[in-house]
Amino acid sequence: MQDNLIFGADASSYRASEPLPSWQRQLSxxxxxxxxxxxxxxxxxTWQVGASAGHALFETCVPEAFLRRIKPxxxxxxxxxxxxxxxxxxxxxxxxxNDPLDEVQQRPARGVIHKYAGRVLLIASPNCAINCRYCFRxxxxxxxxxxxxxxxQEAFDxxxxxxxxxxxxxxxxxxxxxxxxxxxxLVTQLEQIPHLKRLRIHSRLPIVIPDRxxxxxxxxxxxxxxxxxxxxxxxxxxxxxQAVRAACQRLQGAGVTLLNQSVLLRGVNDSTEALAALSExxxxxxxxxxxxxxLDPVQGAAHFNxxxxxxxxxxxxxxxxxxxxxxxxxxxxIPGEASKTPLV
Ligand SMILES: *Cc1c(COP(=O)(O)O)cnc(C)c1O
Ligand code: SF4
Numbered sequence: 001m002q003d004n005l006i007f008g009a010d011a012s013s014y015r016a017s018e019p020l021p022s023w024q025r026q027l028s029x030x031x032x033x034x035x036x037x038x039x040x041x042x043x044x045x046t047w048q049v050g051a052s053a054g055h056a057l058f059e060t061c062v063p064e065a066f067l068r069r070i071k072p073x074x075x076x077x078x079x080x081x082x083x084x085x086x087x088x089x090x091x092x093x094x095x096x097x098n099d100p101l102d103e104v105q106q107r108p109a110r111g112v113i114h115k116y117a118g119r120v121l122l123i124a125s126p127n128c129a130i131n132c133r134y135c136f137r138x139x140x141x142x143x144x145x146x147x148x149x150x151x152x153q154e155a156f157d158x159x160x161x162x163x164x165x166x167x168x169x170x171x172x173x174x175x176x177x178x179x180x181x182x183x184x185x186l187v188t189q190l191e192q193i194p195h196l197k198r199l200r201i202h203s204r205l206p207i208v209i210p211d212r213x214x215x216x217x218x219x220x221x222x223x224x225x226x227x228x229x230x231x232x233x234x235x236x237x238x239x240x241x242q243a244v245r246a247a248c249q250r251l252q253g254a255g256v257t258l259l260n261q262s263v264l265l266r267g268v269n270d271s272t273e274a275l276a277a278l279s280e281x282x283x284x285x286x287x288x289x290x291x292x293x294x295l296d297p298v299q300g301a302a303h304f305n306x307x308x309x310x311x312x313x314x315x316x317x318x319x320x321x322x323x324x325x326x327x328x329x330x331x332x333x334i335p336g337e338a339s340k341t342p343l344v
Pocket of ligand 2: 127128129130131132135136137172173174204233
């Protein structure tokens with residue numbers, strides 16, 4: 001469904017003679033074969049059947065830089081669990097659907113989702129640098145929602161016509177899977193809309209491939225007149241290593257405010273210890289916790305679910321252990337609501 005090797009309209013803006021940036025080379029070399037993933041992590045052969053069944057529904061994608069943080073021969077490693085396809089993904093669970101957030105219905109223009117007051121989300125790239133097994137977009141019709149440059153004009157016209165919009169959120173997929181030439185162009189267009197004040201970027205890439213935060217990215221971030229916020233996505237303390245900390249430092253140097261959103265996931269971060277360690281590691285990297293999302297009920301991800309009562313209890317216990325500014329807000333996205341809905 002998602003073909004991470006193809007960068008849509010963006011690829012054409014790289015000439016054949018130009019070397020690919022390091023991050024793009026790393027992404028093109030990501031592990032996409034579930035059997036290879038099992039081999040590389042020395043998993044018993046018994047994992048392979050499930051891995052290929054899950055892969056058939058949503059392809060495997062794990063870049064080397066992320067793989068390095070996974071401990072071999074440990075099937076319940078919290079990072080492995082996020083990326084290893086499982087037979088459980090084939091189970092049909094009542095209440096779990098293909099488009100849990102009903103986003104297909106919310107498009108005022110191609111690539112535009114406008115659900116909340118004052119802020120609009122743009123699908124800036126249909127691709128991701130990693131395929132997270134719990135992803136609520138695992139069944140998303142991306143091909144229909146990745147506009148070409150000419151089609152972007154429709155989105156700009158929509159933003160231009162509504163002065164109540166102050167913030168544009170670049171999302172995806174992962175917006176930073178697009179190349180910097182494309183992103184710099186996009187941001188330059190947005191800057192011409194006078195009522196826009198803020199640019200927000202929702203990206204897992206600085207966590208997955210920290211080399212994504214290269215000079216080409218920093219150049220357009222630094223040059224922008226818009227206040228820039230980046231909401232990263234890490235779910236476990238082990239995702240934050242020295243390379244991630246250095247990438248965060250570079251982003252801060254470019255004036256970017258750093259936040260993090262996580263998903264509460266069974267077997268990954270469903271303990272107060274794991275959540276406290278994540279908040280501590282984030283803050284060490286200069287990142288503040290923002291949201292802790294409960295799982296969206298997407299078909300194939302039910303095995304990641306943590307029931308609401310348990311989620312509330314975790315947050316209540318966590319509050320006794322952490323300073324207030326290290327507490328993520330536990331929220332659910334309910335289609336039709338004017339904001340994310342807090343659970344506690
Ligand atoms: C989550 C989301 C936002 C951002 O919401 P905040 O509460 O401002 O972080 C904006 N638009 C859409 C469509 C969203 O799903
Ligand atoms: S990076 Fe985000 S959008 Fe991409 S697969 Fe992971 S959770 Fe989904």
